[in-house]
Amino acid sequence: MIKAILIFNNHGKPRLIRFYQYFAEDMQQQIIRETFHLVSKRDDNVCNFLEGGSLIGGSDYKLIYRHYATLYFVFCVDSSESELGILDLIQVFVETLDKCFENVCELDLIFHMDKVHYILQEVVMGGMVLETNMNEIVAQVEVQNRMEKSEVSLFLDR
């Protein structure tokens, strides 16, 4: 099970936070800080797996992360997930974002936080991997966005 998905930048500012297990607000912020602290210490040529975070779960949990330019994508998972599989999932997610936003960059994530959440909802649901086919995900997201747009335009017409 995926316990949390965190995206933050090189200075630790959160860009997307999704917890699949309940944590109180201040606990969530503490986890973000601790994760940033652990991940930012890592070199670029070491492996993408980290153990040792104490707040988010203890010995069964690992952090699997990928560093793209200015952003860290961190998935906190337990032992029931395949580590290499999750690493690939991060790649799939980022490629999907790239397709949806056309050459995605950090600003896109900042200003369209809600959209990113909706895309993520098509990939991971309830802490479990839902869909890994990029085209399928993008198609579904497009349909939903069109629905929303049509509603808005209906409203604007009033």
Next chain:
Amino acid sequence: MSPSVPLQEMIRAIRSARTQCEERGVIQRECAAIRAQFRQSDNGGRSHNLAKLLYVHMLGYPAHFGQMECVRMIASPRYSEKRVGYLGAMMLLDEKQDASLLITNSIKNDLSHSNQYVQSLALCTLACMGSAEMCRDLAPEIDRLLRASNSYIKKKAALCAVHIVRKVHDLGELFTPAARSLLAEKNHGVLHGAVVLITELCERNQETLERFRKTVPDLVQIMKGLVISGYSPEHDVAGISDPFLQVRILRLLRILGRNNEGASDAMNDLLAQVATNTDSTKTVGNAVLYETVLTVLHIKSESGLRVLAVNILGRFLLNNDRNIRYIAMISLQKIVGTDHNAVQRHRGTIVDCLKDQDASVKRRALDLSLALVSASNVRSMMKELLLFLSSCPPELRAQAASGIFNAAERYAPSQRWHIDTILHVLTTAGGDVRDETVPNLIQLITNASELHCYTVHKLYRALLTDISQQSLVQVACWCIGEYGDLLLRGECQETEPVQVTEDDVLDALETVLQSHMSSPATRGFALTATMKLSTRITDNVDRIRSIVSIYGSCIDVELQQRAVEYNALFRKYDHMRYATILLVHSNNVHTVSISFERFVLKMQSSVFCSGSNRQVSPLVFLPQVCDLLDLLGGSEVTLQPIPAVGGTAPGLFTNTSSTTGGDLLDLLGGLEPAPPFFCSELSYLIFSAAPTVQVYEKAGVALTLSCEKQSDSGLTVTLTASNSTDSDISSFTLQAAVPKVCLIKHAIPTHTHQQTSFLC
């Protein structure tokens, strides 16, 4: 993508704030505006407000006032509002909040909505934060959706069912038939969801697992389709067809094949095929291979396949990619219990990984190395592990130290090696060891009696080099106090002896006492050691006396108390000192000895002060003393003959005036209020460890006591009496009495008639 303008404006405003304080100000104003808007009736911008609130929540500011708004938005007919409402519910609500109950009805309605995207929103929310009651209510709906809907909804319903089963275990029964039928689907997303659901059901319930074993042929079929089929562009990731699904199915096969011959047989061919055909140059290929290897090793596979699997892991270990090496070590850790020998073959590579710069790889290598230590390789492995300890990252030190201790305890080839290893760990990582290390080490040293000389020399040298590691210093002080005479003797077989004078030793102890690095406990050890040395050395007793008296006014209460008691020993009971210190020596467990010696000292002082009651009842003190002896493990000690000179009066307990040679009774000579119990106590303890002692010499009669330890619980004490007077002494009898905890066996004295200058 249509942007939400108000949200973007707010984000821009927040980003333009230059300080934390400014940002807080902006956010507070925005939150106030949002709150006001929530209170108003429906306007077009509700979804924007909630989106703004969620952004603020992500930054860490309180957003609980948005919970009711989420509930209202979910109930709205508009899709855009529902969408944000559900997202808000997932972020802000959880089953502990009351508001979460209010959305149950909305979810129920939305699950049967005509629009599949509304259905999917409801499913998603239920899967994220559905409480047990909600799950129970809505489970039949989910089951219906599992059977009859399109594939988009089916895959979501499958994962929702997994969540329900996790929350309410009994509902697994409900979903089993639907899960079975889902395996026939073609859509990969649905298949994936179905496999996850079946995995969850099988892990929860043994019966369900038995039932699902029948699906093994179907699963094998699906896998074959994935592996052999031609290039399918939609599911392809770097040349492998839907690796995520393959990994899931392999996991399920692992669960189904465990401990079952039939199922394992059905899978053998497939696993061999996957293991050989999968391309391992990309990460995805490795992911599939890794799962295959784990599955092979966990089911009852044929030996050829097992060998293949372990070889693949070995190849992984040598891979340049650190991720792969990390993964390999995780899987080796999983099988080190069952296939120990296979993993041993890779020991060299694993030990090399200890030197890798990556902290995660080091951690894995440490765990695995500790698991691989065995009686045959303990020396070489320990060398590597000790080397690792000296350069390892601080977060791994404690784990490494305790792992080394455990391994040393189990596989130590000799006591000397064991002591050396523990000393080495204490010198390199003394600050990270557990608290019970010090008493354990003391116990070990005491038991290794032939190594006392060697140990005290080593510890003395260690103390001279470095006094910052508290555990090491504590053990060193204790050892010097206990075996200081061996140190001063200046000869040692196993190691080069140090030529020290008494002053040097006292200097060392004083440095520890005065150093600001020493903790109060360490100072206590050093003070006690100094005191103990007063019986071991001959010249510098005055120096010890002065050291001890300084600490009589120390701020630390513990030290002060000790120092005062030792001072009392020096001043008033100097003649007792030797005996008392011996008393203190003969304890194995230092922690108990600290309290014991203080207890005894207290007893002494209280008895001594209790006046001239010559017949102090021994029974008052004895039970407590006996209990203490029990504590020290002396409950079944049998003392063999304690010969004591007795005239007509019985034993040592009473000190009434006797007839001839009344003074002979008074072993402690010249003491006014003699504590009778104390004699026996003293005797017992003297006898257990002391060298030959001349206990009486007066009027030409000399008595010496010597003792010899026969066994763990038996002691032989011999009294040698010599008569150098002109006259004969007749009717020389022997009587002895001991406390209840001891058993005494008399031996017949060799002579009852002491003749002139006769030694018996």
